[in-house]
Amino acid sequence: MKPLDVLSDLLDNQVMVRLKNGMVITGKLKAFDIHINLVLEDASFQDGDVEKKFKHMFLRGDMVIFIS
Amino acid sequence: MKPLDVLSDLLDNQVMVRLKNGMVITGKLKAFDIHINLVLEDASFQDGDVEKKFKHMFLRGDMVIFIS
Amino acid sequence: MKPLDVLSDLLDNQVMVRLKNGMVITGKLKAFDIHINLVLEDASFQDGDVEKKFKHMFLRGDMVIFIS
Amino acid sequence: MKPLDVLSDLLDNQVMVRLKNGMVITGKLKAFDIHINLVLEDASFQDGDVEKKFKHMFLRGDMVIFIS
Amino acid sequence: MKPLDVLSDLLDNQVMVRLKNGMVITGKLKAFDIHINLVLEDASFQDGDVEKKFKHMFLRGDMVIFIS
Amino acid sequence: MKPLDVLSDLLDNQVMVRLKNGMVITGKLKAFDIHINLVLEDASFQDGDVEKKFKHMFLRGDMVIFIS
Amino acid sequence: MKPLDVLSDLLDNQVMVRLKNGMVITGKLKAFDIHINLVLEDASFQDGDVEKKFKHMFLRGDMVIFIS
Numbered sequence: 441m442k443p444l445d446v447l448s449d450l451l452d453n454q455v456m457v458r459l460k461n462g463m464v465i466t467g468k469l470k471a472f473d474i475h476i477n478l479v480l481e482d483a484s485f486q487d488g489d490v491e492k493k494f495k496h497m498f499l500r501g502d503m504v505i506f507i508s
Numbered sequence: 509m510k511p512l513d514v515l516s517d518l519l520d521n522q523v524m525v526r527l528k529n530g531m532v533i534t535g536k537l538k539a540f541d542i543h544i545n546l547v548l549e550d551a552s553f554q555d556g557d558v559e560k561k562f563k564h565m566f567l568r569g570d571m572v573i574f575i576s
Numbered sequence: 577m578k579p580l581d582v583l584s585d586l587l588d589n590q591v592m593v594r595l596k597n598g599m600v601i602t603g604k605l606k607a608f609d610i611h612i613n614l615v616l617e618d619a620s621f622q623d624g625d626v627e628k629k630f631k632h633m634f635l636r637g638d639m640v641i642f643i644s
Numbered sequence: 645m646k647p648l649d650v651l652s653d654l655l656d657n658q659v660m661v662r663l664k665n666g667m668v669i670t671g672k673l674k675a676f677d678i679h680i681n682l683v684l685e686d687a688s689f690q691d692g693d694v695e696k697k698f699k700h701m702f703l704r705g706d707m708v709i710f711i712s
Numbered sequence: 713m714k715p716l717d718v719l720s721d722l723l724d725n726q727v728m729v730r731l732k733n734g735m736v737i738t739g740k741l742k743a744f745d746i747h748i749n750l751v752l753e754d755a756s757f758q759d760g761d762v763e764k765k766f767k768h769m770f771l772r773g774d775m776v777i778f779i780s
Numbered sequence: 781m782k783p784l785d786v787l788s789d790l791l792d793n794q795v796m797v798r799l800k801n802g803m804v805i806t807g808k809l810k811a812f813d814i815h816i817n818l819v820l821e822d823a824s825f826q827d828g829d830v831e832k833k834f835k836h837m838f839l840r841g842d843m844v845i846f847i848s
Numbered sequence: 849m850k851p852l853d854v855l856s857d858l859l860d861n862q863v864m865v866r867l868k869n870g871m872v873i874t875g876k877l878k879a880f881d882i883h884i885n886l887v888l889e890d891a892s893f894q895d896g897d898v899e900k901k902f903k904h905m906f907l908r909g910d911m912v913i914f915i916s
Contacts, residue, residue, distance in 0.1 A: 441606065443613040446634050459573065460597070460639070461528070470509065476613075476636055477511040477544075483576070494576040498514050500544055503528070503573050505595065505639050508619070508630040527709065529664070538645065545647040545680075551712070562712040566650050568680055571664070571709050577742065579749040582770050596733065596775070612749075612772055641731065641775050644755070644766040663845065665800070674781065681783040681816075687848070698848040702786050704816055707800070707845050713878065715885040718906050732869070732911070748885075748908055777867065777911050780891070780902040799913065801868070810849065817851040817884075823916070834916040838854050840884055843868070843913050 447472045447507065455480070458505045467497060469507075476501030515540045515575065523548070526573045535565060537575075544569030583608045583643065591616070594641045603633060605643075612637030651676045651711065659684070662709045671701065673711075680705030719744045719779065727752070730777045739769060741779075748773030787812045787847065795820070798845045807837060809847075816841030855880045855915065863888070866913045875905060877915075884909030 447469070455469045457478065467480030483497040515537070523537045525546065535548030551565040583605070591605045593614065603616030619633040651673070659673045661682065671684030687701040719741070727741045729750065739752030755769040787809070795809045797818065807820030823837040855877070863877045865886065875888030891905040 441615070443607045443609050443615045443634055446607065446615045446632060450632075450634075461573070463573075465574075471511045471514065473511050479509070479511045479514045496514060496518075496576065498511055498518075498575040500569070500572045500574065501636070502570070502638070504636045505597070505599075506601075506630075506636065507634040508632065529709070531709075533710075539647045539650065541647050547645070547647045547650045562710075564650060564654075564712065566647055566654075566711040568705070568708045568710065570706070577751070579743045579745050579751045579770055582743065582751045582768060586768075586770075637772070638774070640772045641733070641735075642737075642766075642772065643770040644768065665845070667845075669846075675783045675786065677783050683781070683783045683786045698846075700786060700790075700848065702783055702790075702847040704841070704844045704846065706842070713887070715879045715881050715887045715906055718879065718887045718904060722904075722906075773908070774910070776908045777869070777871075778873075778902075778908065779906040780904065801913070803913075805914075811851045811854065813851050819849070819851045819854045834914075836854060836858075836916065838851055838858075838915040840909070840912045840914065842910070 444472070444474065447476075450507070456508050457499065458507075459499075459503045460505055461503065465497070465499065467494075470496075473501070476504050476507075478504070478507070512540070512542065515544075518575070524576050525567065526575075527567075527571045528573055529571065533565070533567065535562075538564075541569070544572050544575075546572070546575070580608070580610065583612075586643070592644050593635065594643075595635075595639045596641055597639065601633070601635065603630075606632075609637070612640050612643075614640070614643070648676070648678065651680075654711070660712050661703065662711075663703075663707045664709055665707065669701070669703065671698075674700075677705070680708050680711075682708070682711070716744070716746065719748075722779070728780050729771065730779075731771075731775045732777055733775065737769070737771065739766075742768075745773070748776050748779075750776070750779070784812070784814065787816075790847070796848050797839065798847075799839075799843045800845055801843065805837070805839065807834075810836075813841070816844050816847075818844070818847070852880070852882065855884075858915070864916050865907065866916075867907075867911045868913055869911065873905070873907065875902075878904075881909070884912050884915075886912070886915070 465485045467483030471479040478499040484493045533553045535551030539547040546567040551562045601621045603619030607615040614635040620629045669689045671687030675683040682703040687698045737757045739755030743751040750771040752769045755766045805825045807823030811819040818839040823834045873893045875891030879887040886907040891902045
């Protein structure tokens, strides 16, 4: 098994993505590539007291710490 | 589906781009490449109280956190 | 022997991963690749007083300092 | 259209380049490459109260945030 | 002679590795690759007053400043 | 014209190199490569009140912001 | 002439290497490669009031600002 196989298993599942700048983004994983670029559907994150929501989000892979 | 396909779907649409330095830039997505270099039309961002506007903006991909 | 051979030996073993942002994550090593992307099973880390737990965690290799 | 095509359109035009260290440099775009290395003619930037001017400036691409 | 030849000479010897985050790790060098990924045996470092010890440590090359 | 052609034109001329850490180094440009690694002859920079001088200086390209 | 030719000329000579973290290391240059990985013999640097000395030092190229 390779790490990217685990991302395949997570497709269409709800994931939590922690970024290098401290942001934590949740959403449904719709796509990824070898750079760990991600597409999340119905993504959201907390910005202070506000929950920001996005129908589709393209996330650049080099910002990712971990995906769970 | 691959992440870049989602960027293709966003072409000619209004997007929000969040950058690693905290800037949030909005505009119409006119072009992108595999480095996530972007071209935005009628781009703008808040600089303190001032909204800065640009007819065409070339944005370097390695500054991008997410596009929505 | 090459460094990645040591990671092969660690497969299915409990490991400690120290990240560049100071986080220390423990879990069972299930997969790795040449970028040192990792998959940990039953991963956990301390977030202040709280221990956060994750059934499966994909960890991006460029955040790793060391694995032991 | 690809992002670099937009840079081609900007050749011999006055551009504004914002850098990762906060500097904003203006000048006439004379050349670029795929790394976004740039050459500006009659380039200038504000250094405190002083406007610094340069007949020709080679600018390394990895410092660029955006070009407009 | 190339720099990696010197690392070959250091195999099975006690080395000191200084990392970009200020950590200094000592141990017996058991393996390395062209990315300067290292494996140390009986590795240790000071964490405040505590000496932390590790039977085997995989160290990611991009954190290395120097090895001696 | 490509950006590196401008560096060719600057060979054997006095140049000013601004680095990412704020240093400004002047000297005669004797060589460069595609990584923007540079060789300067009779290079100097200000270190507080002291002007430091170097007969030959090899400068790593990834530190360069601009050359003029 | 290319920049690496200058490093060839410096082989077996005493050099000063300034690193991105502010360290200045001196020693005899014994080897280098295209990544600017270096080997110094009888290397030393100031650590506060103490001069630290190393018989052989492998120095990772991506930490180098300049060599003189």
